[in-house]
Amino acid sequence: MNDLWDHMPCGMVSFAGDGVILRVNDTLLAMTGHERAAITGQPFHVLLSKGGRIFYHTHLFPLLQMRGEVEEIYLSILTQSGAEIPMLMNARSRVTDSGATMHDAIFVRVRQRAQFETALLNERKKAQQANKAKDDFLATLSHELRTPLNPMLMLSTEMELDLTLPLAVRQQAGVIRSNAELEARLIDDLLDHTRITRGKIHLVESILNLHELLTLTEDITRIDSRTKRIELHFLKEATEHHMQGDSARLQQVFWNLVKNAIKFTPEEGAVHVRTHNSVEGKVSITVTDTGMGIHADTLPHIFEAFEQGSISKQQFGGLGLGLAITKSIVELHQGSIRAESPGLGQGASFTVEFNICPRPFQDAAPVQAAHDSGSLSLLLVEDHESTREVLARILRRCGHEVHAAATGAEALLLAQTVEHLDAVISDIGLPDQSGLDLMRELKVRRPSLPGIALSGYGMEQDLKDARSAGFSGHLVKPVSLDQLRSLLAQLTAAS
Amino acid sequence: MRDSISARNNVQICGQGARTMLFAHGFGCDQNMWRYITPAFEKDYRIVLFDYVGCGKSDVNAYHASRYGSLEGYARDVLDVCEALDLTDVIFVGHSVSSMIGVLAANQQPQRFSHLIMLGPSPCYVNDGDYIGGFEREDIMGLLDTMERNFLGWAQFLAPVAMKNSERPELAQELEESFCSTDPDIMRRFAEATFLADNRADLPKVRVPSLILQCTEDTIAPLCVGVYLQQHLPGSTLRVMNATGHCPHMSHPIETVQLMKEYLLAAATPAPPRVQQDLAAVTTAASTVSA
Numbered sequence: 086m087n088d089l090w091d092h093m094p095c096g097m098v099s100f101a102g103d104g105v106i107l108r109v110n111d112t113l114l115a116m117t118g119h120e121r122a123a124i125t126g127q128p129f130h131v132l133l134s135k136g137g138r139i140f141y142h143t144h145l146f147p148l149l150q151m152r153g154e155v156e157e158i159y160l161s162i163l164t165q166s167g168a169e170i171p172m173l174m175n176a177r178s179r180v181t182d183s184g185a186t187m188h189d190a191i192f193v194r195v196r197q198r199a200q201f202e203t204a205l206l207n208e209r210k211k212a213q214q215a216n217k218a219k220d221d222f223l224a225t226l227s228h229e230l231r232t233p234l235n236p237m238l239m240l241s242t243e244m245e246l247d248l249t250l251p252l253a254v255r256q257q258a259g260v261i262r263s264n265a266e267l268e269a270r271l272i273d274d275l276l277d278h279t280r281i282t283r284g285k286i287h288l289v290e291s292i293l294n295l296h297e298l299l300t301l302t303e304d305i306t307r308i309d310s311r312t313k314r315i316e317l318h319f320l321k322e323a324t325e326h327h328m329q330g331d332s333a334r335l336q337q338v339f340w341n342l343v344k345n346a347i348k349f350t351p352e353e354g355a356v357h358v359r360t361h362n363s364v365e366g367k368v369s370i371t372v373t374d375t376g377m378g379i380h381a382d383t384l385p386h387i388f389e390a391f392e393q394g395s396i397s398k399q400q401f402g403g404l405g406l407g408l409a410i411t412k413s414i415v416e417l418h419q420g421s422i423r424a425e426s427p428g429l430g431q432g433a434s435f436t437v438e439f440n441i442c443p444r445p446f447q448d449a450a451p452v453q454a455a456h457d458s459g460s461l462s463l464l465l466v467e468d469h470e471s472t473r474e475v476l477a478r479i480l481r482r483c484g485h486e487v488h489a490a491a492t493g494a495e496a497l498l499l500a501q502t503v504e505h506l507d508a509v510i511s512d513i514g515l516p517d518q519s520g521l522d523l524m525r526e527l528k529v530r531r532p533s534l535p536g537i538a539l540s541g542y543g544m545e546q547d548l549k550d551a552r553s554a555g556f557s558g559h560l561v562k563p564v565s566l567d568q569l570r571s572l573l574a575q576l577t578a579a580s
Numbered sequence: 581m582r583d584s585i586s587a588r589n590n591v592q593i594c595g596q597g598a599r600t601m602l603f604a605h606g607f608g609c610d611q612n613m614w615r616y617i618t619p620a621f622e623k624d625y626r627i628v629l630f631d632y633v634g635c636g637k638s639d640v641n642a643y644h645a646s647r648y649g650s651l652e653g654y655a656r657d658v659l660d661v662c663e664a665l666d667l668t669d670v671i672f673v674g675h676s677v678s679s680m681i682g683v684l685a686a687n688q689q690p691q692r693f694s695h696l697i698m699l700g701p702s703p704c705y706v707n708d709g710d711y712i713g714g715f716e717r718e719d720i721m722g723l724l725d726t727m728e729r730n731f732l733g734w735a736q737f738l739a740p741v742a743m744k745n746s747e748r749p750e751l752a753q754e755l756e757e758s759f760c761s762t763d764p765d766i767m768r769r770f771a772e773a774t775f776l777a778d779n780r781a782d783l784p785k786v787r788v789p790s791l792i793l794q795c796t797e798d799t800i801a802p803l804c805v806g807v808y809l810q811q812h813l814p815g816s817t818l819r820v821m822n823a824t825g826h827c828p829h830m831s832h833p834i835e836t837v838q839l840m841k842e843y844l845l846a847a848a849t850p851a852p853p854r855v856q857q858d859l860a861a862v863t864t865a866a867s868t869v870s871a
Contacts, residue, residue, distance in 0.1 A: 102831060103823070104825050128797060128799075128824065128825070130799055134719075135722060135799075136720065136721065136726050137726050138799045139720075140726040140727060140730070142825065142826035143676070143800075144727075146826075146830070146831075150831065151612065151613075158730060159729040159732075199729075202732060205732070206728060206732065
């Protein structure tokens with residue numbers, strides 16, 4: 086038995102519950118060059134490098150103490166000359182006849198494996214850095230792409246609404262606006278994707294009536310379906326259809342699914358949207374189309390980013406991010422999503438399933454339509470010249486008095502000289518100071534002044550920062566005129 | 581506020597008594613490491629246990645790298661728990677890094693704390709001139725490397741593992757599954773925040789009396805660090821334990837409980853005039869020094 090202990094092809098150590106080495110085998114001594122007498126009676130950690138000792142005391146020892154067993158722990162064992170040998174350790178605790186706790190550990194040398202791991206770790210770090218660089222680039226790119234869209238969208242909206250212009254010009258302006266909006270949505274997808282990959286999406290949850298949300302989806306997608314002469318049916322069959330969730334994000338899910346179904350269905354096809362309670366405690370929404378279907382090989386990858394099955398992107402456009410974003414949002418809601426298709430040319434169906442929650446006593450009142458707020462005196466702070474000019478012009482056309490500033494300093498000067506101000510609308514990124522600091526300073530002078538923050542990002546953190554700086558509202562560029570007007574009406578009505 | 585912090589930090593309350601003991605776990609584990617200690621106090625104290633955000637069963641979504649990049653963020657967790665439960669007159673018990681987290685919290689809101697009990701504390705792990713913390717910077721890098729390799733794929737630190745352990749039936753399966761499991765990136769930042777921290781300047785500001793429980797042969801917080809602490813922490817008492825290692829509450833719970841009770845008992849009775857003893861006494865095991 087002693088022969089076996091000493092000649093096992095692995096190092097063996099027994100140590101007491103308090104860590105003192107009781108026994109080591111010949112193999113361990115041969116591997117490390119230690120004398121038996123020199124390490125017996127010493128604490129186990131003398132065999133470890135200093136970094137390894139911290140790991141032993143903070144991770145390994147507590148784990149062994151609580152679980153009574155550890156496996157495949159990587160440790161660097163010190164040789165007598167101070168060199169480090171990479172080893173894997175398995176250890177198990179037992180209680181001796183006298184009632185004391187003992188730990189028995191075996192050590193296997195893993196030199197080649199450690200080298201391989203080092204290479205793997207280095208490669209992983211490189212890949213992580215490259216991935217982060219890509220995400221950062223996408224975030225910056227989307228931000229930069231959004232900024233020039235802002236005046237484009239505003240000017241075209243303004244022209245479209247300008248009754249003094251000839252109808253043909255207004256129609257052309259409408260084409261420009263809808264394309265700018267489309268581009269803004271594509272950029273939103275990119276931004277969403279980068280937020281999701283960085284774990285930056287947080288839900289703003291409330292109890293929702295899914296059928297109401299789907300009515301909104303129906304309204305938005307109706308025009309597209311009519312244009313393609315596709316029959317669009319909504320069958321709201323679920324009897325329980327309330328859930329906890331973020332209405333804007335869920336709207337995005339339904340809109341994505343129905344829009345996709347319409348996009349991939351040829352003219353005169355049909356799209357059915359059906360809700361049902363097939364499983365207790367769950368509500369599912371199935372979107373079925375008579376479109377081109379999905380090949381069995383591509384079905385498993387359909388929710389991966391930048392995938393669009395085997396179809397050509399040139400034919401259908403888009404970035405291939407919609408379903409990846411959809412799946413992430415569904416999963417953030419603890420829901421599930423699946424895709425089914427009998428094969429190419431035979432249509433497809435997408436089913437999302439969520440946990441239901443009890444219906445509240447009274448459904449939340451629908452969002453009130455924007456009232457116009459009459460004539461207001463506004464301080465507009467925006468350093469991007471064309472955005473500032475267009476915004477100012479539109480606001481003036483709405484009947485407001487606009488005091489425009491390009492910097493924080495100008496804004497503070499105006500705030501001192503202009504006698505009456507109803508609200509401030511400010512960009513977050515100003516050349517001389519942040520819009521957040523500006524708002525804080527303005528609040529000191531005029532505590533009741535409501536503010537609307539404008540920014541290229543709509544990150545949840547931005548929203549929080551804006552709120553804590555004293556802004557009452559936050560709009561992401563490009564800002565639509567409707568959004569701005571309704572927010573202004575709300576804020577000035579509230580104050 | 582109360583519910584959200586309770587959920588975020590997985591706050592668990594047990595025991596009965598007018599006064600509260602707040603237990604803060606150390607780096608690498610979670611509140612379960614206190615399970616051999618708390619039963620001894622449940623009869624006389626209200627016991628509050630929690631996990632720092634990013635550890636144990638805390639809400640990992642509440643983790644922000646910027647907040648938890650330094651020990652101040654963790655001290656904020658302690659104060660958040662105190663505020664959420666409206667705690668005052670708290671006996672704070674911190675293991676290892678939590679001792680300094682307790683110091684930071686007590687310096688911010690001293691009115692909340694009556695005593696600090698520190699197990700294996702160190703105000704600075706890295707040697708600096710005459711100061712001996714026990715480690716060089718490269719040793720800390722060695723720790724990070726060891727952690728990284730162990731987090732690479734060996735499941736037990738990462739994902740819940742089902743362990744069969746017939747010899748320890750008292751341990752709930754649930755505990756075994758989650759104990760020490762962790763997110764590698766969070767642990768790496770926690771390791772850096774812990775072992776590269778220097779809280780020596782915070783010590784003289786402490787106005788809350790404290791007990792330093794110093795193990796014999798603790799390589800993480802050696803005896804000289806305990807002595808340094810006792811000299812620089814106003815109102816501190818140093819007890820050198822017979823216990824060896826760095827986790828006396830897990831390896832020597834009986835002695836740990838006994839020393840804690842002695843300290844709390846002495847603190848509850850009117851204190852005799854404090855005597856500065858010869859520091860040489862510290863070198864013998866289980867001796868006491870008061871500052």
